[in-house]
Amino acid sequence: MPEIIQDYLPLTETTFYILLSMAVERKHGYAIIKDVEALSKGRVVPSTGTLYGALSRLLDQGLIERVAEENPEEVGRPRKFYSLTQYGSKVLEAEMTRLRSLVITAEQRTALNME
Amino acid sequence: MEKRLVGLYKRLLVYLPQNFKDQFSEEMETVFLRRIQEVGSRGRRTMIRLFLGELLAQPRLWSLAYQRERRILKMNGSQPSAITNEQASWKAAIAAVLPLVCFPLLFLMTGTLRSLLFAAHLNFLYYALWTDVTTFGIYIPFYLLLLFGFLFAWLRDFPRWSYTYLGWLMIILISGLGISELNDPYLKYLKLIWGPFLAALLIAVLLNPTIKPLKALWRSWRWDWTLASFMLFSILEFMVLASFDEMPGPSVSGIFWQGLAVATLVGGALWYMRASGRNRRILILLSSATLSIAISVGVTAYYWHNFPKPNIKYPINGYAMIDQGLIFMLVVFAFLLAPALLSATLNRLFPNQLTG
Numbered sequence: 046m047p048e049i050i051q052d053y054l055p056l057t058e059t060t061f062y063i064l065l066s067m068a069v070e071r072k073h074g075y076a077i078i079k080d081v082e083a084l085s086k087g088r089v090v091p092s093t094g095t096l097y098g099a100l101s102r103l104l105d106q107g108l109i110e111r112v113a114e115e116n117p118e119e120v121g122r123p124r125k126f127y128s129l130t131q132y133g134s135k136v137l138e139a140e141m142t143r144l145r146s147l148v149i150t151a152e153q154r155t156a157l158n159m160e
Numbered sequence: 161m162e163k164r165l166v167g168l169y170k171r172l173l174v175y176l177p178q179n180f181k182d183q184f185s186e187e188m189e190t191v192f193l194r195r196i197q198e199v200g201s202r203g204r205r206t207m208i209r210l211f212l213g214e215l216l217a218q219p220r221l222w223s224l225a226y227q228r229e230r231r232i233l234k235m236n237g238s239q240p241s242a243i244t245n246e247q248a249s250w251k252a253a254i255a256a257v258l259p260l261v262c263f264p265l266l267f268l269m270t271g272t273l274r275s276l277l278f279a280a281h282l283n284f285l286y287y288a289l290w291t292d293v294t295t296f297g298i299y300i301p302f303y304l305l306l307l308f309g310f311l312f313a314w315l316r317d318f319p320r321w322s323y324t325y326l327g328w329l330m331i332i333l334i335s336g337l338g339i340s341e342l343n344d345p346y347l348k349y350l351k352l353i354w355g356p357f358l359a360a361l362l363i364a365v366l367l368n369p370t371i372k373p374l375k376a377l378w379r380s381w382r383w384d385w386t387l388a389s390f391m392l393f394s395i396l397e398f399m400v401l402a403s404f405d406e407m408p409g410p411s412v413s414g415i416f417w418q419g420l421a422v423a424t425l426v427g428g429a430l431w432y433m434r435a436s437g438r439n440r441r442i443l444i445l446l447s448s449a450t451l452s453i454a455i456s457v458g459v460t461a462y463y464w465h466n467f468p469k470p471n472i473k474y475p476i477n478g479y480a481m482i483d484q485g486l487i488f489m490l491v492v493f494a495f496l497l498a499p500a501l502l503s504a505t506l507n508r509l510f511p512n513q514l515t516g
Contacts, residue, residue, distance in 0.1 A: 073187075074187050074188070074190070074191040075190070075191045075194045075195070078191065078195070092213045092214045092216075092217040093188050093191045093192045093195065093214055093217075094188070094214055094217035094218055094220070094221040095217045095220070095221070096191070097184045097187070097188050097221070098217075098220065098221045098224045098225070100184075101180065101183070101184065101224070101225070101228060102224065102228075105228065105231075124187075124190075125187055
């Protein structure tokens with residue numbers, strides 16, 4: 046597992062959206078797929094296999110954690126929820142900073158050309 | 161349609177490695193079911209498209225999951241299941257002796273059939289039924305057993321039970337190369353086993369694309385060299401059965417002695433699997449091999465010694481005379497013990513290299 050946050054960057058688009066979908070609240074597998082689809086405006090729709098491949102990797106890297114539902118008997122089958130760890134939040138923030146800086150640089154360059 | 165696609169998807173998940181399967185397969189199944197239900201109203205084509213998307217994602221998932229499995233096993237410091245001094249379960253012991261039982265059954269079945277037809281003066285029927293093709297064809301269930309055994313053994317990193325399968329596969333594949341001096345016409349069909357074997361190997365590699373099973377085989381072998389001798393048990397069985405082959409004409413008593421010699425080996429293999437500790441395992445291998453060879457050499461020598469027609473020569477196969485039989489026994493013993501002797505020598509020369 047890389048020790049420096051920068052070693053995780055850049056994130057792939059799918060990984061970025063998966064982490065982003067957990068940024069506000071914990072989510073289960075199906076909700077993550079739906080959220081990724083919504084966040085990317087339908088451009089990224091991970092298959093179940095792709096999602097769980099990514100989730101297993103993120104779990105191993107310690108960027109997310111997996112928790113069982115607290116009251117499984119109320120909804121039947123116990124579901125597993127995924128949420129960002131503190132470390133995962135830092136990686137996501139670092140990626141957002143990187144993307145922001147890319148956009149700022151691009152905007153500055155294009156603004157200069159316009160002048 | 162929905163149920164069928166979910167069923168197919170479940171089947172895909174079976175091939176994931178154990179740790180990944182335990183952790184995620186139930187969730188994946190639930191998520192896939194919900195997605196299929198969601199697109200169900202949009203028609204069959206959308207459902208099939210969704211399933212195909214999953215299918216295309218599988219190779220990448222398998223690759224990731226198996227890499228992860230290797231990391232987990234490495235971290236846990238796990239070792240191949242064949243490396244154990246514990247006794248095997250009855251299930252594993254029975255799995256180990258299956259090929260040792262299956263081949264002689266088919267082999268003796270042909271002998272019994274011959275005896276019965278000859279006794280009923282229906283020799284012509286035997287020769288009509290018994291062509292090169294049927295001689296090869298009757299063993300098809302046995303070849304399938306070996307191939308399935310090999311496939312499962314690869315996926316399970318070659319556990320102890322798989323060594324009898326490997327031994328028999330070795331005999332057949334080498335015979336199929338056609339380098340043997342034996343010129344039985346049906347042997348030409350043995351080369352056909354190479355195609356299904358390579359297909360089984362390809363499937364095994366696709367399902368578990370790593371050299372870990374081969375490493376496990378090598379490690380197990382080095383750790384417990386009785387496994388190599390156990391693998392050669394299949395060769396011994398073949399030789400014991402073949403030793404009776406030169407006895408001409410129908411002989412029910414011959415079949416009885418053949419059966420007894422084989423039963424001794426099968427019993428030994430079962431006992432070997434259930435035994436704990438290497439010294440006990442060596443003792444079992446040696447005692448059952450000695451007894452089996454003694455039966456085959458003793459019976460065939462007695463037969464030829466009392467053979468009523470002096471104008472027919474003894475077969476030149478080393479079984480006709482006790483002294484030749486004893487030489488044969490020594491050769492087989494040396495062959496069986498070669499891995500053990502080699503390992504002991506290596507152990508003495510490089511004491512820090514071997515774990516066993």
